[in-house]
Amino acid sequence: MRIGIIGAGALGGTFAALLARAGHDVEVTARGSGLAAILADGIRLTGGFGDAHARVDAGEVLRVRPDLVLVCTKAQDAEAAISANAAVIDGVPVVIVQNGLDGVAIAERLLPRSSCMGVLSIIAANYTEPGVVRVTTRATSYLGRGDGPPDAECIRIAAILSDAVPVVAIGGFRGAQWSKLVVNMVNAVPTIVGRSVQEVIDDRRLRRVVTASMRETVRVGMARGVRFGAVQGLGDVRLRLFARLPLAIGQVLPWLMRVRMGDVPNLGSTQQSIRRGQPTEIDFLNGAVVREASVAGMDAPVNRALTALVHEVEQHGALPVKRVLELAPR
Template sequence: MRIGVIGAGAVGGTLAALLASAGHEVEVTARGAQLDAIRAGGLRLDGGWGEHLARLTANATLAETPELVVLATKAQDAATALAANATRIGSTPILVVQNGLGGLRVAHEEAPDSPLLGGLALFAASYLEPGHVTVTAALPVIVGAGPGADRAQLESLAAVLAEAVPIEVTDDITGAQWTKLLINHVNALPAITGLSVQEVVADRGLRRIMTASMRETVRIARRIGVRFGRVQGVSGSLLGLVGALPLVLGQQFPRLLARRMGAVPNPGSTLQSIRRGQLTEIDYLNGAVVAAAAEHGLTAPVNAAIVALVHEVERAGTFLSPTEVASRIIL
């Protein structure tokens, strides 16, 4: 199948390399040093799914019309990327693989004629240097039908993707996105402090803040009628406990997530963006909780404070100490 991957960063690069290794004809879009590196020497993938050197067609925008588009840009870049590739996309099905909420809505606005699938990359990958991506946790991709896609299209495209990467199909992509959003709360505090997820969770004060942001998210989601889907063994009933328990007990949840990551320090995608001097997705992660609360006349003060600190680090380029973070986020 001809597959166009828009955005060849950690997630898009992983999917592109694996799809190419499975025999598909893959074209990727990239920018700057990443584009130059892929053109010159291919895309090297190593880690959890073995070593692959994918010789990919790489351009700033798609040069060919694909049979499937994988949108794997940062959430804030999605609309611009889809608009730039609109003539090649046409009515081609699009798999939107992004963190946070709202990706399917944006894709539907920019490509209203395309059937859409939502995708959640559960695997962890790091974009180490131009042309090189490492998979640190080899986990599945969850896919579900979005606007314009029926069950037959979902199963057909899921079968194609399953040739390259483990796939789980869900009947409720929105519920799964909310659960993944909650899991992704591990990303913000590393971006503020420069520490790995494991180091953040090991710090008592930071772990308490992370737990508070998760508890606040669960409580808001429940009030606005969200039903959490099961993701990575995390069920709605477990998240219900996170929302109900006092902080001292709820801290077992981030501890569980950190243990699952293993011993290799995991920086999280938001810290990776900070280190590359790029704007982060924080407005689509913890910021999505703040926005969802506001739409229903509610507030999310813990998540709002975290978003503000990530933006501060983006502007200043200086990380904050755990003590300073604890002094500025009042629980």
């Protein structure tokens, strides 16, 4: 199968290398030094899924109409990237592989003839050198759309992708997006203080802030009528219980996530963007919680403050730990 991958960063590079290794004909889009590196030496993948060196077609846009498209850009780049490739991909099944809540809806609006679905990936991968990706945590990804059970096409696409990397078709995808959003709350604090996710969670003071942002996210989701989907051991019952727990006890949730990560330093996708000198997708992570809270007539003060601090880091670099510690509820 010919598969187009828009955005060959951490996740896009991982999927591209593994799909090429599985025998698919892969074309990717990239820009700048990333594109130059891929054209010169392909994509090199190491870590959790083993080593792979994929020579793939690459350009700033897709040139050949594929049979399947994966959009793996950062959330803030999705609209421009899809629009730039629309002439080639409209009418082709499209899978949105990115954080946040809005990706599939954006694709459906821009590609009216395409069947659009989403993938939630818990794979942790570092992409700090052009054309080189290291998978630090191997994990299953989840594919679906809407609130109902997985349809036949979702099941078919999940099976195709599973030739290369574990992908499961799931029902209740919108609720699973919210569960993944809770997981993504581990991104902001490491970005602000310039530490790995593991180092942040190991620090009980910083772990308290991470826990507060996660609990606030769950409470906002509940106010929005969300039934949380099962992602990495998280589900509706467990997250609703977490939302009611005192902060001190709730810290077990990020701690369990940290144990699952292992000891290979995980920078988180947001911090990786900072290190590459690129804008982050914080407005689609913690910022999404703030917007959803507003719709529900609530405030989300922890996530609002974390969003502002990450934007400050985008301008000035990592901040003192005390700036984060001030956010922890008393």
